[in-house]
Amino acid sequence: MLEGQAVRITKIYNNNAVESRDAKGNEVIVVGAGVGFHMKTGEEIDETKIQKVFGLLEPAVEEKFKEFISYIPSEYLSMGNEIIDYVQEKLSIEQNTLLYLSLVDHIYAAVKRFRDGIQVKNVMLWDIRRFYKAEYDAGLYALKVVEKYTGIQLWEDEAGFLAFHMAEARMNENAGDMQKIMDIMSELSSIVTYHFKIKFNQDSVYYYRFVTHLKFFAQRLVNGKLYEEDGQNQLLDLIKVQYANSFQCVKKIAELVRNKYQYTLSSDELLYLTIHIERIIYKSGS
Numbered sequence: 001m002l003e004g005q006a007v008r009i010t011k012i013y014n015n016n017a018v019e020s021r022d023a024k025g026n027e028v029i030v031v032g033a034g035v036g037f038h039m040k041t042g043e044e045i046d047e048t049k050i051q052k053v054f055g056l057l058e059p060a061v062e063e064k065f066k067e068f069i070s071y072i073p074s075e076y077l078s079m080g081n082e083i084i085d086y087v088q089e090k091l092s093i094e095q096n097t098l099l100y101l102s103l104v105d106h107i108y109a110a111v112k113r114f115r116d117g118i119q120v121k122n123v124m125l126w127d128i129r130r131f132y133k134a135e136y137d138a139g140l141y142a143l144k145v146v147e148k149y150t151g152i153q154l155w156e157d158e159a160g161f162l163a164f165h166m167a168e169a170r171m172n173e174n175a176g177d178m179q180k181i182m183d184i185m186s187e188l189s190s191i192v193t194y195h196f197k198i199k200f201n202q203d204s205v206y207y208y209r210f211v212t213h214l215k216f217f218a219q220r221l222v223n224g225k226l227y228e229e230d231g232q233n234q235l236l237d238l239i240k241v242q243y244a245n246s247f248q249c250v251k252k253i254a255e256l257v258r259n260k261y262q263y264t265l266s267s268d269e270l271l272y273l274t275i276h277i278e279r280i281i282y283k284s285g286s
Contacts, residue, residue, distance in 0.1 A: 007045040012036045013066075016074035020045065022055070029054045029065055031077050051081045054097045061097050068101050072108055079149050080104035083142045087166060090138055099169040103162060107146055110158045122157035127182050128164060130189070130202060131211055135163035135170070171215070177222050184218035184261075185211070188253050195249040196281050206279040213276050217269065221261055236271045246278040 007030070011019035015037040020030050032051035039045070054065065069077075084100045087093055113120065122128070129136050139159030147153050168178050189211075193200070200207050219225075240247045250273045254265045265273070 007047060007050070009036070009039055009041050009043055009045060011041065012039060013069040014074050016077045017069050018045065022053075026055060027062065029069065031081060033078055051078075052084070052100075054095075054100065064101060065097065068105060072104060075149055076104050076108050079107060079145050082145050083107075083138075086141055086145075087138050090141075091134060091166060091170060093166070093169055096169050099165060102165045103142065106158075106161060106165065107142065110154055110161075111146065111150055111152055114152055114154055119155055120157060120161075122160040124164065124179075124182060125157055125160040127186050128160040128167075130200075131182060131185050131215065132163050132167045133202070133208075135166040136160065138166055139163040171219060173219070173222075180222045181215065181218040184221060185214045187256065188214055188218075191252050191256065192249055192277055192280075195252060196245075198281065200280065204280065206276075206283055210276045210280045213272060217273075221257070221263055233267050236267050236274075239271055239274050243274050243278040246281065247274045249277055250274045 007020050009018045009020060010027075013019065013029075013036065016033055016035060017029060017031050018036040018039065020028055022028050030045060030050055030053050032049040035045060035049040035051075080100055080103060083103055084095075087099070087103075088095065093099065136159060139162035140156075142162050143154050143156075143159050164175075164178065167173075168175060171178070171181070173181065189200075192198075247270075250265075250270055253273060254270065257263050257265060
C-alpha cells in the first residue's frame, strides 16, 4: 500500500503505531516494532520497521482503531501482527482491520482477566471445536503467541472465543447470526448421531465436507435465502432407494427444519444431505 513513496508520519500513537497517508492521500495506521520510537510528526518512516498497514476507509473503523490504539499496550500490536499473518495464510482471509482489532482487543482483555484470576467459560467450545476446526487451531496458535510475549498460558476457552471471531470474519456474519448458525448445525448433527447411534470421526475428509455443507445450509436458513433447484428429482429417486437409511435420517432433518424454522427442504437439498450423510456414516470410519 505504501510502496514507492516517502512515508511520513502525520500522528504518533505510541512506539509501535503511527498514522500516515497512502499514495492516494487516504489515512492509514502503520504498525511495526519501533516504527514510532524517537520519531516526530512529519518525519519519514523507516520502511524496514513497517509490519502492517491498515486502511481506514470507513468512519466507524477509523474511530474504533484510533480509540483502540490509545489504550492497547504496544506489545499487543506485535502479537496481533503475528497472529493476523497466520490467520490470513491458514484461513485464506484477506486483510481485515476489524478482525485484527477484535482479536487483539480480546487477547488484551483475556490476559487482564487471567491476571485477575477470572476464568470465563466458553459454553460454545465443544461446538466450535467440532464445526470450526481450522479456526479453533488458529485460536490455539494465537494462545502460543500470547504465551511467547507474556509468559501466560491462557485457558483453552479463549482459543474458542478467538476462533469465533475468525469464523465471523470468514462467513461475514455478526455474532448473533453465528450463534444461530452453530445452534442449527448442532441440532442437525445431533439428529444424525442419534439416528445412527454413532460418534463422528472428526478427522475424516467426509466429516469436513459434511460440516461445510451444514454451515452453508444453516447460513442460508438464518439469512432466509432459498436454495435454487437444479432439477435432479430422478437422481433423488435413485438415492432414496440406494441410500435408504441415510434418506430416512434426512427426512427427520427435513421435519425438524419444517416445524421449527418453517422452511421446506428442496429436492436438491434432500439429495445432497443424503449423499453427505451416507459418506460420513459408511466411508469415514465413524
